[in-house]
Amino acid sequence: MNGHFYETVIVWLQYAEQHIEELIAMGGPVMWPLLAVSLLLWTLILERYFYLLHVFPVYIKDSLPSLRSSADRIIETAQIIFLLRRHLRLIKTLSGILPMLGLLGTVTGIVETFDLIRLFGSAEPRIVARGVSQALITTMTGLVLGLFGVAVGYDLKRRANTGERRFRSQIRSHE
Amino acid sequence: MNPVLFIVCWFLWLFSGFVTPLAQAASSENHAAKLPAKIEAGFNEELAKKDALFAAIREGAADLKPLYHHLFLSGDSASQRALIERLADSRHMPSAAELEQLFASLHQQLDASGRIAFVRAPVYEPSGTASEKEVLRLGGFTFIADGRYLAYSPEIDRLVELPRQPGGNLLEMAREFTQTDSSVIAPVAIDPSGGQTLQLLVQIPNLRERIAQGGMVGYLILVLAGFTYVLCGFRFVDLSLTGKRIKLQLQSPELRPDNPLGRILMRFEQQTASDEEALYLTVEEALNDERGKLERALPFLKLVAAIAPMLGLLGTVTGMIETFQAIALHGSGDPKLMSGGISQALVTTVQGLVTAIPILLLHSLLVGKCQNLGNLLETHAAAALATRLDKRHAGSGSAQPPRT
Numbered sequence: 001m002n003g004h005f006y007e008t009v010i011v012w013l014q015y016a017e018q019h020i021e022e023l024i025a026m027g028g029p030v031m032w033p034l035l036a037v038s039l040l041l042w043t044l045i046l047e048r049y050f051y052l053l054h055v056f057p058v059y060i061k062d063s064l065p066s067l068r069s070s071a072d073r074i075i076e077t078a079q080i081i082f083l084l085r086r087h088l089r090l091i092k093t094l095s096g097i098l099p100m101l102g103l104l105g106t107v108t109g110i111v112e113t114f115d116l117i118r119l120f121g122s123a124e125p126r127i128v129a130r131g132v133s134q135a136l137i138t139t140m141t142g143l144v145l146g147l148f149g150v151a152v153g154y155d156l157k158r159r160a161n162t163g164e165r166r167f168r169s170q171i172r173s174h175e
Numbered sequence: 176m177n178p179v180l181f182i183v184c185w186f187l188w189l190f191s192g193f194v195t196p197l198a199q200a201a202s203s204e205n206h207a208a209k210l211p212a213k214i215e216a217g218f219n220e221e222l223a224k225k226d227a228l229f230a231a232i233r234e235g236a237a238d239l240k241p242l243y244h245h246l247f248l249s250g251d252s253a254s255q256r257a258l259i260e261r262l263a264d265s266r267h268m269p270s271a272a273e274l275e276q277l278f279a280s281l282h283q284q285l286d287a288s289g290r291i292a293f294v295r296a297p298v299y300e301p302s303g304t305a306s307e308k309e310v311l312r313l314g315g316f317t318f319i320a321d322g323r324y325l326a327y328s329p330e331i332d333r334l335v336e337l338p339r340q341p342g343g344n345l346l347e348m349a350r351e352f353t354q355t356d357s358s359v360i361a362p363v364a365i366d367p368s369g370g371q372t373l374q375l376l377v378q379i380p381n382l383r384e385r386i387a388q389g390g391m392v393g394y395l396i397l398v399l400a401g402f403t404y405v406l407c408g409f410r411f412v413d414l415s416l417t418g419k420r421i422k423l424q425l426q427s428p429e430l431r432p433d434n435p436l437g438r439i440l441m442r443f444e445q446q447t448a449s450d451e452e453a454l455y456l457t458v459e460e461a462l463n464d465e466r467g468k469l470e471r472a473l474p475f476l477k478l479v480a481a482i483a484p485m486l487g488l489l490g491t492v493t494g495m496i497e498t499f500q501a502i503a504l505h506g507s508g509d510p511k512l513m514s515g516g517i518s519q520a521l522v523t524t525v526q527g528l529v530t531a532i533p534i535l536l537l538h539s540l541l542v543g544k545c546q547n548l549g550n551l552l553e554t555h556a557a558a559a560l561a562t563r564l565d566k567r568h569a570g571s572g573s574a575q576p577p578r579t
Contacts, residue, residue: 078554
C-alpha cells in the first residue's frame with residue numbers, strides 16, 4: 001500500500017516535471033525571469049510561514065519575562081514588529097510583478113509572431129501559433145503565480161497583525 | 176534479202192542496242208531507289224529511338240540545371256555548368272563522353288554532399304573584399320569560414336559571408352566545430368535549406384534595431400529608465416551608509432552628528448524643558464525631519480514605475496496610429512507596410528514594462544530599507560524618551576516621599 005503510494009507520487013512528479021519542462025519550452029525566454037521571481041516569492045513565503053508558525057510562538061512563550069525596563073520593552077517590541085512584517089512588502093511587490101512579467105511575455109510573444117510573419121508570410125498558421133502560444137502561456141503563468149502570491153500575502157499579513165496584537169497584549173500583561 | 180526488211184531489221188537492232196542500255200539504266204535506277212528506302216527506314220527508326228534518348232537527356236539536363244545553379248559545386252564548377260548548358264541545349268547532339276562526364280559530375284556532387292571537408296574557395300566579405308579562405312563545407316548545406324557562416328550566392332557563383340551572423344550560441348558552435356578533432360562528434364548548426372533559412376534568420380532585428388523601432392517614445396522611456404536606475408543606485412548606497420552609521424551610533428556612547436539617530440538624540444539632549452509635552456514634540460519633529468531625508472526620491476521612483484508602462488501604452492497608440500495611416504494610404508494588402516507601426520507599438524510596450532518591473536522591485540526594496548531605518552530611529556528615540564521619563568519619575572519618586 002505504502003510502496004504503491006510512493007510509486008504513484010513519483011510517477012505523478014515525473015509527469016509534472018515533464019509538463020513543466022514543456023511549458024517552459026513553449027513559453028520562451030520570459031519564462032526564466034518568471035520562474036526566478038516565483039522561486040524568490042515562494043522562498044520568502046515559506047520563510048515567513050516558518051517564522052510565524054514556528055519561531056514566533058516559541059519566542060513569545062520563552063523570552064518575554066526577561067524584559068524589565070520600559071526602554072527595553074519598547075526596543076523589543078519594535079524589533080518583534082520588524083521581524084513579523086519582514087518581507088511582507090517584498091512579497092506583495094513580487095506578486096504584483098508576476099502578472100506584469102506575464103504581460104511582458106505576451107508582448108514579446110506577439111513581437112516574435114510579427115517577426116515570423118514578416119519573414120515567412122502569414123500563410124502558415126503553425127508559425128504564428130508559436131508566438132501566440134508563447135504569449136498566452138507566459139500570461140497564464142504570470143497570472144496564476146501572481147494570484148497565489150496575492151492570496152498568500154494577504155494571509156501572511158493577517159497572521160502578522162494577529163501576532164503583533166498577541167505580543168502587545170502579552171507584554172502588557174507582563175508589566 | 177528484201178532491203179526494206181533489212182533496213183527494218185537494222186533499225187530494230189540499232190534500237191535494240193539503244194534500248195537495252197536504256198532499259199538497263201531504267202531498271203538499275205529503279206533498283207537504286209528501292210534499296211536506300213529500306214536503309215532509310217532503318218535509319219529513321221534508329222533516329223527516332225535516339226531522338227527519344229536525346230530528348231530524355233535534354234530533359235534531365237534541364238531538370239538538373241537549377242540544381243547546378245544553386246549549388247556550390249565541388250570541383251571545376253564552370254566546366255560542369257557549361258556541360259549542363261550544352262546538354263540542355265536542343266541543337267546539341269550529346270556524345271557518350273559528355274554523358275560520362277555528367278555522370279561523373281553528379282556522382283562527385285552526391286559524394287561531396289555527404290561529407291564534411293575543407294575547401295579552399297574565394298569568399299566575399301560584407302565589405303566587398305574577396306579573399307581566398309579555408310572553407311569548411313558541411314555537405315551541401317552549410318559553409319563556415321573563420322567561425323562565421325557563409326551563404327552561397329548563385330548570381331555571382333561565390334560564397335558570401337553573411338552580413339549579420341546568427342545568435343551567439345550558433346556562432347560559438349561554428350567556431351568550436353572548425354577547431355575540434357575530426358574523429359570527435361561535435362554539435363554544429365546545419366541549415367537544411369542550403370543557406371536560405373540562415374539568411375532569413377539574420378533579418379530578425381537585433382537589439383539596436385529594436386530600440387530604433389521604438390521611435391521617440393522608446394528613447395524617452397529609455398532615458399527615463401537610465402536616470403531612474405542611477406537614482407536608485409545612489410539612494411541604495413546612501414541608505415546603506417546611513418544604516419551603517421546608525422549601527423555605529425548604537426554601539427558608541429558619544430553622539431555623532433553624521434547620522435540621523437545621533438542628530439535626533441542630540442536635539443533631545445539639548446531640549447532642557449522638563450515638560451513631557453515639549454519633549455514629545457521635539458522627538459516628533461526631529462523624527463519627521465529625518466524621515467523626510469531618508470525617503471528622498473522614493474516617491475519619484477514610484478511615479479516612474481507608474482509612468483513607464485503608461486508611456487509604453489502611449490507608444491502603442493502612436494504606433495497603431497501610424498499603422499492605420501499606412502492602411503489608409505496603401506490598403507491592407509501588404510502586411511509589411513503595417514509592420515513598422517506594429518513593431519513600434521509592441522517595442523514601446525516592452526520597453527515600458529522592462530523599465531517598470533525592476534523599478535517596482537527596487538522601490539519596494541528601498542522603501543523597506545527606509546522604513547526599517549525609520550522604525551529604528553523611532554524605537555530608539557522612544558527608548559531615550561522612556562529612559563528620561565523613567566529617570567525623572569524615579570527622581571520625582573525619590574523626591575516625592577519626603578513631601579507626602
